[in-house]
Amino acid sequence: MIDGMNAEPDADPVDLAVDVAVDVAGPDAELAAEREHLRRSRRALAGMRAEVEGTEIAAGDAVVDKVTNAYLKLAKQRRLASFTEQEHSTPLFFGRVDYGPDAPRGPGQRFYLGRRHVREAAGDDPLVVDWRTEVARPFYRAHPGDPMGLTVRRRFGYDGAELTAFEDEPLIPRRSGAGTAAGEPAAAGEPAGEATGPAGDLLDREIERPRTGPMRDIIATIQPEQDEIVRADLAVSVCVQGAPGTGKTAVGLHRAAYLLYAHREQLRRCGVLVVGPNRAFLGYIAAVLPSLGEFTVRHSTLDDVVGAVAVRGTDPDDVAALKGDARMATVIRRALHGAIRPPTRPVSVDTRVGRWTVGADEFVDLAADLIAQLGAGALRYGTARARLAGRIAESVRRRAEASGHFFTDGALRTLARGRAVREAVEAVWPRADAPGLVHRLLTDPAFLASAADGVLTDDEQRLLLTGAPRGGVRTARWSLADAFCVDEARDLIESGPGFGHVIIDEAQDLSAMQCRALGRRCADGSATVLGDIAQGTTSWAATSWPTLLAHLGKPTAHLEVLTRGYRVPAEILDFANRLLRHIAPDLRPATSARTTRGALTTAPTTPQGLTAAVVDHTRRTLPHPGSLAIIVADREVAALAAALDAARLPMPIVPLDGDTPPGRACLVPASLAKGLEFDHVIVVEPAAIVAGEAWLLQGLRRLYVVLTRAVSALTVVHADALPAQLR
Numbered sequence: 117m118i119d120g121m122n123a124e125p126d127a128d129p130v131d132l133a134v135d136v137a138v139d140v141a142g143p144d145a146e147l148a149a150e151r152e153h154l155r156r157s158r159r160a161l162a163g164m165r166a167e168v169e170g171t172e173i174a175a176g177d178a179v180v181d182k183v184t185n186a187y188l189k190l191a192k193q194r195r196l197a198s199f200t201e202q203e204h205s206t207p208l209f210f211g212r213v214d215y216g217p218d219a220p221r222g223p224g225q226r227f228y229l230g231r232r233h234v235r236e237a238a239g240d241d242p243l244v245v246d247w248r249t250e251v252a253r254p255f256y257r258a259h260p261g262d263p264m265g266l267t268v269r270r271r272f273g274y275d276g277a278e279l280t281a282f283e284d285e286p287l288i289p290r291r292s293g294a295g296t297a298a299g300e301p302a303a304a305g306e307p308a309g310e311a312t313g314p315a316g317d318l319l320d321r322e323i324e325r326p327r328t329g330p331m332r333d334i335i336a337t338i339q340p341e342q343d344e345i346v347r348a349d350l351a352v353s354v355c356v357q358g359a360p361g362t363g364k365t366a367v368g369l370h371r372a373a374y375l376l377y378a379h380r381e382q383l384r385r386c387g388v389l390v391v392g393p394n395r396a397f398l399g400y401i402a403a404v405l406p407s408l409g410e411f412t413v414r415h416s417t418l419d420d421v422v423g424a425v426a427v428r429g430t431d432p433d434d435v436a437a438l439k440g441d442a443r444m445a446t447v448i449r450r451a452l453h454g455a456i457r458p459p460t461r462p463v464s465v466d467t468r469v470g471r472w473t474v475g476a477d478e479f480v481d482l483a484a485d486l487i488a489q490l491g492a493g494a495l496r497y498g499t500a501r502a503r504l505a506g507r508i509a510e511s512v513r514r515r516a517e518a519s520g521h522f523f524t525d526g527a528l529r530t531l532a533r534g535r536a537v538r539e540a541v542e543a544v545w546p547r548a549d550a551p552g553l554v555h556r557l558l559t560d561p562a563f564l565a566s567a568a569d570g571v572l573t574d575d576e577q578r579l580l581l582t583g584a585p586r587g588g589v590r591t592a593r594w595s596l597a598d599a600f601c602v603d604e605a606r607d608l609i610e611s612g613p614g615f616g617h618v619i620i621d622e623a624q625d626l627s628a629m630q631c632r633a634l635g636r637r638c639a640d641g642s643a644t645v646l647g648d649i650a651q652g653t654t655s656w657a658a659t660s661w662p663t664l665l666a667h668l669g670k671p672t673a674h675l676e677v678l679t680r681g682y683r684v685p686a687e688i689l690d691f692a693n694r695l696l697r698h699i700a701p702d703l704r705p706a707t708s709a710r711t712t713r714g715a716l717t718t719a720p721t722t723p724q725g726l727t728a729a730v731v732d733h734t735r736r737t738l739p740h741p742g743s744l745a746i747i748v749a750d751r752e753v754a755a756l757a758a759a760l761d762a763a764r765l766p767m768p769i770v771p772l773d774g775d776t777p778p779g780r781a782c783l784v785p786a787s788l789a790k791g792l793e794f795d796h797v798i799v800v801e802p803a804a805i806v807a808g809e810a811w812l813l814q815g816l817r818r819l820y821v822v823l824t825r826a827v828s829a830l831t832v833v834h835a836d837a838l839p840a841q842l843r
């Protein structure tokens with residue numbers, strides 16, 4: 117259980133309820149009444165949109181208020197866009213909660229839940245309330261053991277834009293022998309039923325709805341264990357260890373939407389950041405938050421986050437691992453702080469009214485205090501440097517005042533920036549430049565040796581020097597690991613802006629240096645850390661969450677474990693789970709919420725017949741609705757792409773490149789499959805996917821990722837024997 121779950125939204129949208137009519141009609145009449153409520157809500161939404169459209173932007177002076185005007189215009193566009201999203205996303209409401217005597221605003225209230233609130237006129241009771249309000253919480257959490265004040269939870273079924281059915285879960289204990297009664301009606305066209313679990317068949321239908329594009333939201337079917345994370349308080353950092361398809365990404369995105377609703381003012385100022393492994397993944401998840409009416413969340417890959425230098429180079433694995441090691445932070449700090457020299461000479465400053473000298477001893481004292489603060493981490497290098505100049509100028513002012521000359525604050529600032537002070541400071545506390553510092557560390561053996569003495573072994577120092585970026589500081593081909601070293605150095609020099617909340621997906625793959633960089637971005641905020649130790653495929657991947665959280669600066673984050681898988685049918689998950697005891701023996705295998713008969717096919721073939729078999733399975737799968745991925749070892753992509761091209765299939769199979777989100781049918785290099793999902797997956801030659809990684813452990817983990825991408829069906833085509841760990 118996470119503390120602080122009772123976040124109240126800044127605005128109180130729950131003033132507003134529709135009274136429960138006593139339900140004496142049959143299911144048909146009820147369905148008709150629900151349809152009428154939908155029509156009324158649609159009309160109201162159209163009215164709200166027209167209201168926003170008609171709003172004049174209070175344009176002030178075109179020059180003075182340029183920024184404000186642009187902001188207001190953007191805000192209006194976003195509000196309109198959110199209406200458009202809602203108008204086009206058919207289920208304007210997806211659920212209803214009927215409260216009993218303990219309703220928030222008096223007995224017997226009923227609320228319809230949707231992506232946004234809908235009302236007829238300002239001040240009216242809403243026809244639909246936002247899924248994030250407090251009154252909606254029981255929709256996701258209540259169960260007969262704890263109805264949370266509800267008598268009935270109703271879920272609606274749609275066919276396109278048409279409301280076609282509803283499904284009720286009575287939450288008050290049935291009296292024995294009682295049949296269908298008011299308050300526990302049957303779904304239209306369905307038997308009055310026992311509840312089939314939190315979301316019953318609806319959850320299965322929702323997950324199995326064919327995918328053709330980006331990831332969808334899950335607000336209609338968020339499960340209790342997921343909702344607990346989604347609605348955790350803003351102050352709480354949460355780390356979610358979750359097996360493939362347990363909904364980590366979905367939960368992270370819905371948490372962002374929830375926090376923006378519950379803490380809008382606070383987060384408007386500092387923002388929310390979502391970090392994902394690559395652009396293809398970000399493209400895949402990009403539509404979820406806008407579909408929930410949230411347009412302000414920044415989505416970034418790791419290199420975008422730091423943005424310190426352009427990443428154009430790569431490192432061999434061992435070099436990247438070393439550059440990502442937490443000890444590099446110590447080396448960089450020592451290199452930077454090692455540049456400071458104790459003052460040895462006085463500083464003489466000429467002004468128009470005279471010349472004054474700050475003696476060497478006083479200069480030493482002025483610097484010593486700042487060095488102590490720097491060492492204690494109370495001041496950044498650049499800030500302390502600026503303060504030293506200020507202190508020298510202040511000392512000069514005191515001397516001048518003693519002789520009857522008074523300086524204004526402006527004159528003092530000019531003095532601090534003057535040549536004499538600048539030169540004195542530069543000799544003691546040289547100006548630092550983060551890329552320059554890291555470049556020198558990686559190219560100057562003596563400089564590295566002095567900073568890394570006792571921290572890195574001689575062998576490690578030699579290895580680091582082999583990883584120097586080609587070119588000078590300005591033209592260097594920096595690697596991703598270099599960029600994080602530069603970010604570390606930059607932060608030691610001056611602090612950068614942070615976010616109110618950072619959501620980190622696939623966190624298990626982060627190096628210590630990457631964790632530190634992300635931790636800096638939420639040092640004054642909180643984080644949601646999502647990952648799966650079993651899916652770690654970098655050689656520096658996390659082996660323990662507490663260690664990773666310590667690097668992130670969030671050692672007290674709550675660890676939540678999700679083991680109920682929604683994406684992958686049981687047959688496939690059980691197959692992939694055979695790898696678990698080799699790749700993450702401490703993790704409990706996930707169980708699937710879905711069983712789909714015949715979901716898994718293994719198709720052995722001969723080496724000569726492999727390509728033809730893949731083409732054949734592709735041809736047979738393509739007519740099925742939904743998305744298709746053929747996942748193959750990276751080095752086989754080009755050859756298979758050519759073969760698929762030559763086969764003249766009914767649609768092109770596009771190789772995924774890491775930048776563009778996946779389309780309806782694509783050829784996926786194993787290294788890019790992480791985080792993605794497809795209705796149908798063909799995995800080609802598991803042994804080659806394992807062999808494509810530097811170590812067996814990494815290879816098996818890569819295979820685990822690849823085998824857990826399918827929502828409906830997985831076909832494993834292989835000529836080599838399946839890896840022993842899978843048999």
Ligand SMILES: Nc1ncnc2c1ncn2[C@@H]1O[C@H](COP(=O)(O)OP(=O)(O)OP(=O)(O)O)[C@@H](O)[C@H]1O
Binds near residue numbers: 334337362651790791
């Ligand atoms: N409560 C839910 N209702 C409907 N769909 C859900 C629910 N939870 C998860 N899903 C769906 O299951 C699939 C897997 O979810 P998601 O990608 O968030 O899992 P994940 O844990 O991040 O997986 P991976 O570890 O493989 O990256 C998605 O299609 C998601 O929409």
